[in-house]
Amino acid sequence: MRQRGPGSQDGRVTETLPGLPLSLPELLALLGALALVLVRWLPAAARPRTAVAAGALLLLSTAALAVPGLRWQLLPVPAVGALALPFALSPVLRRWRGTRPARRAPRWLALPGTAACLGLLAAGPVAAWAFPVPVFPEPTGEFAVGTRVLQWTDPQRPETFTPDPDDHRTVVAQLWYPAVPSPASTPRAPYLGRTPQEARTVSAALAQGVGLPAFLVDGVPRARSRAVFDAPVASGGGRFPLVLFSPGSGGVRTQNTAWAEELASHGYLVAALDHPYDSAAVLLADGRTVTSATSSSGNADRDAELAADWTAIRAADLGFALTRLDALDHGERSDPLAGRLDTDRVAVAGHSMGGAAALQAARRDPRFTAVIDLDGFPHGPTTPALTRPVLALTQALGPATDPRYLPRLTEVLDTDTATTYRLTVPGAAHLTFMDGPLYLPPFPPLTGTLGRTGSPRLVAATTLAFLDTTLRHHPTDLARTLATYGDLTIHQGEPSGARGTAGPRG
Structure with a gap:
């Protein structure tokens, strides 16, 4: 099926031609x-x-x-x-x-x-x-993909980014789920928002966050994904294991759409969060647009404290989102997802700072049964020790890498009482682990050398193997599978603290 193109409402006017960056x-x-x-x-x-x-x-x-x-x-x-x-x-x-x-x-x-x-x-x-209009890979699973956006407010948590005592923490979540196939003429969901205007607002905020003129990436808000908004939920597949996702610092809920759609096509429900005042731009139901209020102080020690604080807020957002998904599953039977969510099989994942939030969420909340850290520095405390299997994907470490990164990540994985995996992916850069390679110039220090579609395919393949093993308990040789994609180090999860490794492998 050809990608529903960017631009017009139905995508026909500027549908990108196969193999060309032009309509x-x-x-x-x-x-x-x-x-x-x-x-x-x-x-x-x-x-x-x-x-x-x-x-x-x-x-x-x-x-x-x-x-x-x-x-x-x-x-x-x-x-x-x-x-x-x-x-x-x-x-x-x-x-x-x-x-x-x-x-x-x-x-x-x-x-x-x-x-x-x-x-x-x-x-x-x-x-x-x-600077193309991104064309998303066709999901390879047996299911079509539906998507919807939800907004939740936590009455138990005041919003710490504002002085208003009556302002409570609100998060916006986008769900991708297994769906009934839609006709080919059905419009696919815009990439960065529910409407073209939201997509343009978010795109401009993301560009501003990295110091780029908004016009350079004007193709991004034109893009259409592979999912269909509010598509009927697939009747087969039983109850869907959950994957909750937190984006990178300044990132938005849609930044890993290709990955989320691939997982959903294989029977998972992915819920990705916008974190207001951290994400570049969040459009709320009351019409407000909340932009990022996080920035570096210029002092390394102070920045470490701030990062730990923001990571803790994100971790709490992830736990709250799981609570609301559990309530949705057990709530009104009129909701098409009611009774379809397996909240006993839940992974928490994130990219960059979102990966740190995923580690903290699993440390604080026993409902999370597995963790995926996509090149995220582990901000915040390292105690208590993790007790959940972890897959950490990292770029190849070099002179520009923060020298604290690998020792800190190793400390976290070494103290985990479950088996954990660190996979260093040759040819990867920090943005390899999100949608960036689909629409940014193929500049190796920025997007790596795996190619526009090779990057999301690799991230999806490795994380799917991990999820199938840890959540679905498929009898596969996970270590052998992961080792085909890069240099694998296995931390065996021995409670004594003396950890062995089976790597690097591959």
Whole structure:
């Protein structure tokens, strides 16, 4: 099935062509502008018809692109076309008026202009390739994927980011779950929000958080995922094990959508959280947009304290979300997910600071039965010891890695009384473990070298193997499976504190 494209309500106007970073109207506009530039170099008999056809093609395709809005990457295309159009059509107009043809300048004088125009035209597809509209991998499981967004307020926890004593902690959760297949014409869910406006707001806030102009990633809010909003829940599959997810610092609930959809297609329910005042932008039901209020102090010791505090808030959010999901499962039978959630089989996961929150949540809440840490520094206390199996995925450590990271992570895994796994993935970078490779330039220090779809596939494959073993108790050789993806260290979970390792392997 082709990706439901970005842009229009149903995705048809700017649906990205397979294997290309361009939609059909964008490709036609490019071809029209290219033909106008090259008309001069065609045989005289072919010039008039080619100029008219190319001009019509450029105008019609540009008009179609005006519906969803022209992407900045393609701005050179109509600009070059508009520049070349008068020169291409002037012989046609003179012939129509019956005037004498103008004397043609020597061809060598046109070479610099033609070369400049061709360079500008080439810049469009290159920029679209570097900053594409993300196309999400097709989930490989037996289920289609549905999604919905819920908002919960915890009456027991005041909001610590505001001085209002009547303001209580609110979280927004997006669920991905096994669903009944929808017709191919059904619109797929926007990537960054429930509406195009929410997607643009969140995209702009994410760009601002990393110091990028919002227009550079204007393709991201145009994207459509593979899930369908409020799709009927799948009738098969029994009760779904749960995976709760916390994003990275400043991250948002949708930042691991490709991963969440893959897990849901294999029979899991994934609930990812927005953490207000930490996530880049959270749109609440009352119309407020809450932006991030967390930032570095510039002092290493103070930043460590702040990170521990924020991690604790996130961990409490994860526990509260599990409580609400349990209530949903045991609540009104009219809810399509009531009676379908297996709250006895629950993993907690996170990326970066979210990984630290997952470790803390499992330490504080015995309802979590497994932990996935996606390249997250373990902020906060290391006691009491963990008693749950952990999978920690890390990038290859190098000179730029925080020298405290590996010793701290090793300490956490060594004191765990359950078997834990640390998998170092060659070719990975910090953003490999979220959706970033799908829409950011393939710059190895930023997104790694695993490729746009290779990154989410690897993260999904390794975490699925871990979840199937720890939550579903599938009789597989987990260590052998994980070791095929990188350097594996196994902490055997001996209560004595003398830990053995079976790694690195692979």
